[in-house]
Amino acid sequence: MTDLPDDAPAAVSPRLAAALAGARSRRERRGRRLRPVLWGILVAVLVQSLFADPAPGRTGAHLAVALVLAGCLLPLAAVASGVWKVPTPAACVGFCLLVSGFGLVLGVVQPGTMSVLPPSVAVLTAFLILSRRRAVMLGAVVVGGLVAAEAVTGSGGGVVGVISQVLFCVVLALMAISLRQAGDNEERAELLLAQLEDAREAEAEAAALAERTRIAQDLHDVLAQTLSGLAVQVQAARRMARRDRAGDDLRELLDRAGSLVKDGLGDARRAVGALRGSRTPSLDRLAELVERYRLDLELDVTLSVVGAPHTLPDDADLALYRGAQEALTNAVRYARGARVTVTLRYAPGTTVLTVADRRTGPAPAPSALFTGSGLGLTGMRERLGRAGGSADAGPTPDGWTVRMEIPA
Structure with a gap:
């Protein structure tokens, strides 16, 4: 009534x-x-x-x-x-x-x-x-x-x-x-x-944003400034190489190092922006990531996308992207010369990303240019776990495979 x-x-x-x-x-x-x-x-x-x-x-x-x-x-x-x-x-x-x-x-x-x-x-x-x-x-x-x-x-x-x-x-x-x-x-x-x-909820979000801003500032001060200094040093080395008429191999290596430093600065800025609430990298840029590793790091890598793409939550999208980045970095370190395949498979109710390397000869020594803490796979599993997914990594008869899965 x-x-x-x-x-x-x-x-x-x-x-x-x-x-x-x-x-x-x-x-x-x-x-x-x-x-x-x-x-x-x-x-x-x-x-x-x-x-x-x-x-x-x-x-x-x-x-x-x-x-x-x-x-x-x-x-x-x-x-x-x-x-x-x-x-x-x-x-x-x-x-x-x-x-x-x-x-x-x-x-x-x-x-x-x-x-x-x-x-x-x-x-x-x-x-x-x-x-x-x-x-x-x-x-x-x-x-x-x-x-x-x-x-x-x-x-x-x-x-x-x-x-x-x-x-x-x-x-x-x-x-x-x-x-x-x-x-x-x-x-x-x-x-x-x-x-x-x-x-x-608004208070908790404000506190989280303040903490992320503090971490972003620390990252900017430590990482971005360090990379900026490295970029200056590499640029100076390139000028010295041209002045002293160094060999083409050395100059090509210095050019590649400068490109890597530039990309690292971009990644650092994007990471800081993500902590501040800006748009984060996503699977839309996976092809760009693969191409960068192929050209800049001479990794024999190809990308294959299977199924109709569907939208993932932001945390799941970022977790898969960072997982692919970590797996490709490990391939550069431990499987240089191997053939690497990145497969992104969209299936009903799940999205699977696989990075597999296959080699025909003995495994080369790890590249000295890429050293890590050994915690990359652990961080990958933790990030995917927070997004509701899982990650597995292990050897195969002719290489190594990393498999990441997100329910979506």
Whole structure:
């Protein structure tokens, strides 16, 4: 019978929107639980009116009773059945005036009936839906109508009857106020709880962002500046090589070292940007990564994509990209001269990235240009694990395979 006014702000969080939707749903359920009461009142008024004198009929006073009874019961039936909803103040006032007005007239044309019930329904509805001020004004009009009807008919028990009817309306008004206050308090508590959760989440995100910013600054100070210094040294070495007319092999090596330092600076900047919340590398750049290892590091590597690509969560996308980067770096260190294949397979419900190297001769010594801490595979597994995936690495009869899988 009641509905939640749509006065919520336009832009709210999903949690707050869910709380508002829950409050609206509870109000609608409370309104539906009041419908049996309306049906009970409707049946009581109808039965009492059918056996009163004059009874509803087709002529004279009987026809007047029938018309007034229909005017009283039809709005009750419409609201009780859900055909007529009264969520707005205007609709509520209209319903209350119709029901109470025809109910009071019914008490005049058919004295002795339960004519107090329709006005009491109007009072209950007013205090459930309208503002307190409007409900009091409408209740005063209804009570005035009860007094006037008693003055006209004089069949309601005199002063005692009028007082009892007024008290009955007052009790219903107080009950409606209590029900509405309890519902409003429950809704307010749920909305405040949703806002508190949003505030806690925002505070946690702000703290995480501050920590990432601090780490990004440390990385920038330590890594990016070190690489910048290395780039300067490599550039100086290249100028000296040209001045001293060094061999082509040395100059090519220095050019390649400069290119690697430049790429390292780009990776460092992207890592710092990711910590600060900027866009992170993704599988969209996997072909670029493979091509860089093929050209700059002379790795015999090819990329194969199987299946229709689908979008992955950001953390899963980044985990696969970093895993491929780590696997290719290990291939440069331990499998130089081998043929490396990177396979990205999109399957229903999962995405698999495999980096496999196959060699025909004995394994070469690890490249001295690429030394690591031995924790690369461990970090790969941890990153994939946080994203809900897994990573396996192990030897094959003719090489080494790294397999990464993400459910998606």
